[in-house]
Amino acid sequence: MSSPALEIKDLHAGYGDAKILRGVTLSLPPRSLVALVGANGAGKTTLLRTISGLLKKSGGAIALGGETIDGLPPHRVVEAGFVQSPEGKQLFHGMSILENLMVGAHTERARARRKETLEEVFELFPILAERQHKPASALSGGQQQMVAVGRALMALPRVLALDEPSLGLAPIMVDRLFEAISKIRERDLAILVIEQNVFQVLEMADYGYVLENGKVSMQGSGQELLANDHLRETYLGL
Ligand code: ATP
Numbered sequence: 001m002s003s004p005a006l007e008i009k010d011l012h013a014g015y016g017d018a019k020i021l022r023g024v025t026l027s028l029p030p031r032s033l034v035a036l037v038g039a040n041g042a043g044k045t046t047l048l049r050t051i052s053g054l055l056k057k058s059g060g061a062i063a064l065g066g067e068t069i070d071g072l073p074p075h076r077v078v079e080a081g082f083v084q085s086p087e088g089k090q091l092f093h094g095m096s097i098l099e100n101l102m103v104g105a106h107t108e109r110a111r112a113r114r115k116e117t118l119e120e121v122f123e124l125f126p127i128l129a130e131r132q133h134k135p136a137s138a139l140s141g142g143q144q145q146m147v148a149v150g151r152a153l154m155a156l157p158r159v160l161a162l163d164e165p166s167l168g169l170a171p172i173m174v175d176r177l178f179e180a181i182s183k184i185r186e187r188d189l190a191i192l193v194i195e196q197n198v199f200q201v202l203e204m205a206d207y208g209y210v211l212e213n214g215k216v217s218m219q220g221s222g223q224e225l226l227a228n229d230h231l232r233e234t235y236l237g238l
Helices: 042-053 074-080 097-103 108-112 114-124 126-132 143-153 173-185 199-206 222-228 228-237
Strands: 006-017 020-029 033-037 056-064 080-087 160-165 190-194 209-213 215-222
Touching: 006 042, 006 074, 020 033, 020 056, 020 190, 020 215, 033 042, 033 199, 033 222, 042 056, 042 160, 042 190, 074 190, 080 143, 097 114, 097 143, 108 114, 114 126, 114 143, 126 143, 143 160, 143 173, 173 190, 173 199, 199 222, 215 222, 215 228, 222 228
Parallel strands: 033 190, 033 209, 080 160, 160 190
Antiparallel strands: 006 020, 006 056, 209 215
């Protein structure tokens, strides 16, 4: 059996004395789309920061495709294949869309394939091809989010992590973006999506985890979680 694309075991991390992650265990099978949901402050972004090597873990293990990435500096984590599209997009507004996308292809592996990957990104988001020479600042919020996802894809991730991709987008743009994310699944990678938009993300996810107070409190298929009373009350207000 092939190794999980990403496997996290009993992960602990925090800021100084503040313990935020208190034993997180989760796994992404190859080519899966996994949702991570939870209230503000549950530790979702902290989890991504720890996997990315931006924050030091205090315990536990992180493996990518069966290889440990514990303790690697952030650029080595990207080279190993864990690529994140951060909350708030963080584009270079003075640069064109094309330049912003190319920034993503900064590892040797990614640079060697950047022409082909760019075509794939343009296929996924045709509007970006049309507007590729426009500055990023000229785009709508939804289009900027597409650039952020496209830039992450340019790094040729084995695991793509999206932190709140639908944040601040109009409902129609959220639908389009989620459609594109679903399509990315056809590529050879696994996707971890952090979302406040709990209903939509669980509808499309193969599997979901709920993070509460730095621990996984519930997990199951998207449909199982959507049928769960505690989840419906706490996150969907039903
Ligand atoms: P959100 O949806 O609001 O981003 P989250 O689940 O991603 O929530 P985190 O951003 O991981 O939550 O934050 C978890 C906890 O860690 C919060 O209590 C937050 O105040 C705290 N925290 C985050 N960043 C820092 C920091 N740099 N220093 C100290 N505490 C921090």
